[in-house]
Amino acid sequence: MKLDCKHVWENISEYIDGSVDAKLREDIERHLEHCEICSAILDSTRNILVLTADDRTFELPVGYSERLHERLAREMESSEQDSTKE
Amino acid sequence: MGTNETGLIARIVAGEKELFHELIRPFERMVYLTLFSIVKNETEAEDGAQETVISAYRHLASFRGDAKFSTWLTSIAINEGRKRLRKAKGAAEESIEEQAEGHEGDFTPAPLTDWREIPLEALERKELREALRVAVAELPDIYRQVFTLRDLEELNVEETAEALGINPGAVKVRLHRARMMLQKRLVPFLKTTAPARRGFFGRAL
Numbered sequence: 001m002k003l004d005c006k007h008v009w010e011n012i013s014e015y016i017d018g019s020v021d022a023k024l025r026e027d028i029e030r031h032l033e034h035c036e037i038c039s040a041i042l043d044s045t046r047n048i049l050v051l052t053a054d055d056r057t058f059e060l061p062v063g064y065s066e067r068l069h070e071r072l073a074r075e076m077e078s079s080e081q082d083s084t085k086e
Numbered sequence: 087m088g089t090n091e092t093g094l095i096a097r098i099v100a101g102e103k104e105l106f107h108e109l110i111r112p113f114e115r116m117v118y119l120t121l122f123s124i125v126k127n128e129t130e131a132e133d134g135a136q137e138t139v140i141s142a143y144r145h146l147a148s149f150r151g152d153a154k155f156s157t158w159l160t161s162i163a164i165n166e167g168r169k170r171l172r173k174a175k176g177a178a179e180e181s182i183e184e185q186a187e188g189h190e191g192d193f194t195p196a197p198l199t200d201w202r203e204i205p206l207e208a209l210e211r212k213e214l215r216e217a218l219r220v221a222v223a224e225l226p227d228i229y230r231q232v233f234t235l236r237d238l239e240e241l242n243v244e245e246t247a248e249a250l251g252i253n254p255g256a257v258k259v260r261l262h263r264a265r266m267m268l269q270k271r272l273v274p275f276l277k278t279t280a281p282a283r284r285g286f287f288g289r290a291l
Contacts, residue, residue: 009195013262019243041195045269048218052237057215058222060118061128064135068114069107071136075143076103 003031008038012045091155099147106143113156114139116239117163123234124167125174126223134170138163153248160241160249164231193263196273214272221271225264232257233264 008031014020015028032039051057094109110117117138122131141162142149149158222230235246236257247254 006194009266010262012195013265014258016265017243019258037197041197041269044273045195045265048265048268048272049237051215051218052222052233053240054215055115057218058119058122058238060115061132064118064132065111065114067132068110068136068139072107072110072139072143075140076106079144080103 003027005031005035005038008032008035009041012038012042016042016046016049092151095146095149095151095155106146109155110139110142113159116156117159119234119238120160120163121167121170123231123238124164124227125170130170130174131167134166135163138166141166154245156241157245157249160235160239160245164249192270193266194270195266196270217272218268221268224271225267229260229264229267232260233268236261237265 008015008028011020011024011028015025020028032042091109094105098105098109114135118131118135121134121138122128125131125134138159142159145162149155222233225233231250232246235241235249236243241249243254243257246257250257
């Protein structure tokens, strides 16, 4: 079956995730070979995902980890005291 | 990671409390980002992340190991985030109505034939990361949350569905739409900020 662009777009996300069946995958790949528009859409979407997974894109507040572990240490201390009181 | 995690949890529950620091470290980032995807405010997200971790610490003995620890922790984070959102919206609004995914809206990607010729270095640009952060923040809530769990925290479809309490089909639909909305948002940005030079195949970038 020959796929049109719209059909490729609808399945592009699942194609990226590798969750389309073998037949559809093959059809999409055949389409991509000759369709620059869809290839560019695929590449741009993939690039966005690479960028998303890059730790520098979504940064944590400075000192977040330290504050979290301090809070946790205080919690451990107070639960320790509670259990020794019992 | 799995067995090590299970072993750690058993030791913590048996009394080696200090090991909880070690257990939680690989998930700190995930907890914060989950909270941030819901409350969209740094301070609230950090406070919520702390509450999540404390709650996980207090309830660790009730963790059953039939789910992954990361999924369990994410569920706690989501509940904490939703609780904060309700509080922020005021007592008048008792429950947050989940926006259902309607059929309205345009979820087609933006065509850009020249993207492939934009060098990988373009991805190193700070402006592009900033644009992506803004675009993600501006996604409708239901899409942003799925996108965060799947593409940022790399949970799989089932884990995401379980953590959000929706079915796997909805995860796939929302993820697809989120990605297409982001693609569309970022394409023009790249177009305008890409250096004006010829691409490898002679076309203007």
